[in-house]
Amino acid sequence: MTTLSSSPVGTAPAPAGKPSGSRPKRRLLGEHPLGTLFAAPYVVFIAVVFAYPIGFAVWMSFQDYFFAAPGAVVDRPFAGFDNYVAVLSDPDVWQAFGNVGVFLVINVPLTVVLSLLLAYALNTVIHARTFFRVSYFVPYVTASVAVVAVWLFLFSGNGLVNQVLGPLAPDPSWLVNSALAMPTIALFVTWKGMAFYILLYLSALQNVPKELYEAASVDGAGRVRRFISVTVPSVRSATFLVLLLATITGANLFTEPYLLTGGGGPNGASTSPVLLMYQRGIEQGNPDVAAAIGVILVVLVLFVAWLQRRFVGREES
């Protein structure tokens, strides 16, 4: 039998008040310098790719800013809250945030419920498990542009869905109907992204101790009661993750309204804040206004994430 013991010399704290050459190094690199070294590339990546652009966007939102040629003499003065005033007094911005709100209200609960149910089913199914897994993953791994084309055929005025519905088909049709365009997009995104969340739930389900199910069965719990009383609480951490990721990706909705409803139509009913940022910042050359929309979006997403953490992920903290 081997006994593991650490060297008293190596771990003994330096006597108080005695100067030590390793102390500044330790303060800088932490208790595990090698770990810090390994983490450093990712920290640099985060700083360059995320932190700096976010800081720059915040700064830009307080300037009268536009992209200019290097060396060009242009006037880009401090604008205070002008961009925020412009954004908050723009009805298109309010409509876009309202649209994405509708999207999240439909997409997030649907994603959580369906992915949990499908993961549970997939976890219990024995036959054709690979077939089902592939079926769920095909939309996820297929390029959005290709899948959008299929949905355009399905949901256009003369599409398959309306032909099946016959006289019950909505008029105007799904993607040009102000009330139905965003819910249709929400359904599309839910269906397309489901596989990833199923995967999260599957890994969580495989960590639920079998004894809990056996104990519940001994106590007389049926299949539904076991699902509600054992499965749902046991995968709470996964649920929190799914909620968080679905909210963040949903708030950044762009491709679907850009492609599926021809640039946020009809009448802006499917315009998302990110699509609006693209129009204002890139197409119209007002990145300062786009940055203000982006900052507001980040703040709102952080707030929603905080609520989710408070009500769903409290055990995680």
Add this chain to the structure above:
Amino acid sequence: MRRRIITSAALGAAGLLALAACTAGEEGGTESRGDIKIWYSNNEVEIAWAEQMVEAWNADNPDEQIEAQEIPAGSSSEEVIGAAIAAGNAPCLVYNTSPAAVPQFERQGGLVNLSEFDDGDGYITERSGDVAEQYRSADGDFYQMPWKSNPVVIFYNKDLFAQAGLDPENPPLATHDEFLETSRTLVASGAVQHAIWPAPTSEFFQSWFDFYPLYAAQSGGRQLIEDGEATFDDENGQAVADFWATMYAEGLAGQEAYNGDAFADAQSAMSIVGPWAISVYGEDVNWGAVPVPTADGIDASETYTFSDAKNVGMFTACENQATAWDVLKFSTSEEQDGIWLEETGQMPLRQDLTETYADYFAANPAYEAFGDQANRVVEVPNVANSVEIWQEFRDRYSEAVIFGEGDTASFLSDAAEQANELAAE
């Protein structure tokens, strides 16, 4: 001490960065000569023209070579060019510069003022005549070379017209009422789903292919904005808005985007297109072409339309601007314009086009109407916030005209008020 070294290093690095940025943005000036880079469009016929143009220039100018490539892939040429300006790596010339984007590029400090070349104004106005005036910027100078247009007309499918019992050789399409009645006949016959199917989507440029050509014709050649004021909130704009509103309300035009080319697929019997359509539909569709309609009908020789032009921009990142200017003149010379016409069927923005290339139009009568129409084209206004104005216009048009939510008079007055505000900024 260490802090001082770090601070010095940081300041030094910042200084180097600033220096690098300044160096990157240095202009070579209008006197410098040497090799240059150009970008051109990525469609097959334009590539063929560009390759022969570059080859011809390079053969005669060994010390001033052109390095040419297609515009890098992006969701639009304008976005790619805008990014290149900001990065300081735009080429000397781009043979696909949208006039609508010119005010933005100019504001970015990305475009060279062509009027500053000694013969700049003279060459442009001599080549393009009165049409060139639309391309002057607010300061009266040219920041773009008017290059080529695709004057839009109504293409119609003769077979579908005949199937609907309409005269395929002289279809009644000159007035708004005739156009509506013809459209009703087409749809009622069951030959097509919609009579015409312009894209009903929300992109800022879509109004160039439904409202604007008809407004240009109806108003006798007025731009959307003139002298800083919106022009369309008048009886001409009202007539065109009402015409399209009726087309959509009666299902004669499609409210939903067609997934493909409705005209090629015979799902619609008409389309609003430029001369490029001849080579695209030529063999597959038995087509005819007529000018865009007006309320009361006017002679084809007096009808204006939207130009759908693309111009050439010279960019400030260019070090050898004197060479670039010579290349620009070479590539828009009478000889190169003739080759352009032969290769692409698109109209050089050159005055007396049909007389200059009489042989070409005699040999290709299908293009003659486009050649004549090229003398009466209306460009998008060269004003500040051009794209934003068109987006606002499109959003309001979509609501009131395409989807019939709200009246057209309010749409025109609201859009005009918004356009005036944006143009004044």
